[in-house]
Amino acid sequence: MNARKIFEPGRMNAAEELLGPPLAAGRDDSTALICGPRSLSYGELDRLANRYGNAMVEAGVEQENRVLIFMDDSPDMVAAYLATMKIGAVAIAINVRVAPDDLRFVIEESRCKLLFIDACHEQLYRAIEGEFAHPPVVVPGGADSGPAHQDFVGHHADTLNYVPMAEDDMAFWLYTSGTTGKPKAVVHSHHDVLIADRHLRENLNLVPGERILTTSKISFAYALGHSFFGGLRCGATVILHTGWPDCGSILREIERSAPDLFCSVPSFYRNLLREGAAQSRAFNRIRHCISAGEHLPEQLFRQWREITSVTILEGIGTTETIFLFLSNTPGAARAGSVGRALPWADVRLLGSGGDEIADAGAVGTLWVRMDSLFDRYWNQQARTHAAFKDGFYCTGDLFSFDADGYWHYQGRADDMLKISGQWVSPVEIEECVLCVPDVAEAAVIGREDADGLVRAALFVVPAPGRPVPELEQAIRTTLLSHLSIYKCPRTIRFVSEIPRTRTGKVQRFKLHQLL
Numbered sequence: 001m002n003a004r005k006i007f008e009p010g011r012m013n014a015a016e017e018l019l020g021p022p023l024a025a026g027r028d029d030s031t032a033l034i035c036g037p038r039s040l041s042y043g044e045l046d047r048l049a050n051r052y053g054n055a056m057v058e059a060g061v062e063q064e065n066r067v068l069i070f071m072d073d074s075p076d077m078v079a080a081y082l083a084t085m086k087i088g089a090v091a092i093a094i095n096v097r098v099a100p101d102d103l104r105f106v107i108e109e110s111r112c113k114l115l116f117i118d119a120c121h122e123q124l125y126r127a128i129e130g131e132f133a134h135p136p137v138v139v140p141g142g143a144d145s146g147p148a149h150q151d152f153v154g155h156h157a158d159t160l161n162y163v164p165m166a167e168d169d170m171a172f173w174l175y176t177s178g179t180t181g182k183p184k185a186v187v188h189s190h191h192d193v194l195i196a197d198r199h200l201r202e203n204l205n206l207v208p209g210e211r212i213l214t215t216s217k218i219s220f221a222y223a224l225g226h227s228f229f230g231g232l233r234c235g236a237t238v239i240l241h242t243g244w245p246d247c248g249s250i251l252r253e254i255e256r257s258a259p260d261l262f263c264s265v266p267s268f269y270r271n272l273l274r275e276g277a278a279q280s281r282a283f284n285r286i287r288h289c290i291s292a293g294e295h296l297p298e299q300l301f302r303q304w305r306e307i308t309s310v311t312i313l314e315g316i317g318t319t320e321t322i323f324l325f326l327s328n329t330p331g332a333a334r335a336g337s338v339g340r341a342l343p344w345a346d347v348r349l350l351g352s353g354g355d356e357i358a359d360a361g362a363v364g365t366l367w368v369r370m371d372s373l374f375d376r377y378w379n380q381q382a383r384t385h386a387a388f389k390d391g392f393y394c395t396g397d398l399f400s401f402d403a404d405g406y407w408h409y410q411g412r413a414d415d416m417l418k419i420s421g422q423w424v425s426p427v428e429i430e431e432c433v434l435c436v437p438d439v440a441e442a443a444v445i446g447r448e449d450a451d452g453l454v455r456a457a458l459f460v461v462p463a464p465g466r467p468v469p470e471l472e473q474a475i476r477t478t479l480l481s482h483l484s485i486y487k488c489p490r491t492i493r494f495v496s497e498i499p500r501t502r503t504g505k506v507q508r509f510k511l512h513q514l515l
Helices: 014-024 042-058 075-086 100-110 119-126 147-153 190-195 198-203 221-234 247-257 266-274 298-308 381-387 426-433 468-482 508-514
Strands: 031-035 038-041 066-070 090-093 114-117 137-140 170-175 185-189 211-214 237-239 261-264 288-291 312-316 345-350 364-370 392-401 407-412 417-419 422-424 439-448 454-462 491-494
Touching: 014 042, 014 075, 014 190, 014 221, 031 042, 031 075, 038 042, 042 075, 042 147, 066 075, 066 100, 075 090, 075 147, 075 170, 100 119, 100 170, 100 185, 114 119, 119 137, 137 147, 170 190, 185 190, 198 221, 211 221, 211 247, 221 237, 221 261, 247 266, 261 266, 266 288, 266 298, 266 439, 298 312, 345 392, 381 392, 407 426, 417 439, 417 454, 422 426, 426 439, 426 454, 426 468, 439 508, 454 468, 454 508, 468 491
Parallel strands: 031 237, 066 090, 066 114, 090 170, 114 137, 211 237, 211 261, 261 288, 288 312, 454 491
Antiparallel strands: 031 038, 170 185, 345 364, 364 392, 392 407, 417 422, 439 454
8 A cells, every 4th residue: 555645735646535535544454346246445446556557657658648448337447547547647437338439539539548448348449440540559358357457457566656746637537428419528637536525424424434336337427426536535335336227236236235325317216116126125224315417306206205215315416517516415305406505516596698696486597616617628618618607617507596595407508498488497397297197207398380489399108007098188187287378288299218318318309300
């Protein structure tokens, strides 16, 4: 183990800020990672990361070179990520379900020097490798990130000093999934990890040795920030789930590993209820369930608590912030709300004219400022400039707040519908429809009628066995009873599923293609 390194003012290293605290506290032998039958202590993780770091230096990786990590969640994946930041390079974890065109785009845009790749994904890269003028050095993996990666690090020393970096030097990138178009690289700096543990410690009371499981992959900001970064900085045990998560595999993981905190997204909570997995007593033993990534319907909030006796604490963060900035907290959760502003976040609600909104109930665009805010979008100067104002970042999300300071999601600014001269939130209509028994999912978009006027169109996933004509009548009756007539969709389509991104967000452009 390396002794905790004291850097000169203004110099630091993100990897040291994540592993340094538990190592300095003497937690060398405490479990850092659990991945199936394999586990690593903090000391073992540090030594493995050091071996990866020394191997990368020998392979010619220099400071601020980009390193792509195209691997399933595993101890080797975590070690490679930490090692990349430790030597001053830039870590980029890629979604293992990326399309070939997007992988090609990321490799070209990042100009990565090194590519770690699992054996099961190597064929995808080999199919496109001839298209690169300067292909990266590829480090292939064996089964379960095994022999080939170990060959890469095998003979290297397990001691390595952290490279002191400026606080605002690049440390890692995240590519946004987006709902359409090419992904964009969100550039984060070394100092962005300094608040990684605050929500887990201060609000969720996570203590060293407790366990955290996230259904999202580390390549997504939600898991990266709150499981990988936050869990390690807390000295907790991070449970890594291999393979793409489904209800059965996650239930088995929870029964086997007994997490204290469970982080997921609303669509996954809904599936756990729908498939009966949530009825397992294993969920009753979880102390806190956290939700982010998309809005949590009030009905789902209540169903989950009724079945498991555990309250889902909804919050919101973005790829640009890494960590949550609004969240419900234990003992102060409000159904249908994303909670209140967290101490490390300064949030503002601005109207269309740019004036700050101070009245409860008024709808505006949410802007946020916090210490983990991203530096820029790579190679997109105009978009970066448009995203910032006086140090605040424009989330593009519409919110209102109530008299008690709880914030309520109203949808994306670009999803709002202008109907009969008035703005309508799809979220309001969707929430109303989800109150109808036997409606599994609902999504609303706008469509032009024969006169060129925008009207709401509703897509519904029915529960199995419910006759569609009866369900449609129940939906129309409920809408007319609770919403103004201009908000009620004239078109209702029943579909087998709502198209979503890999992070659970509705792909409304695909719904337009179904009309």
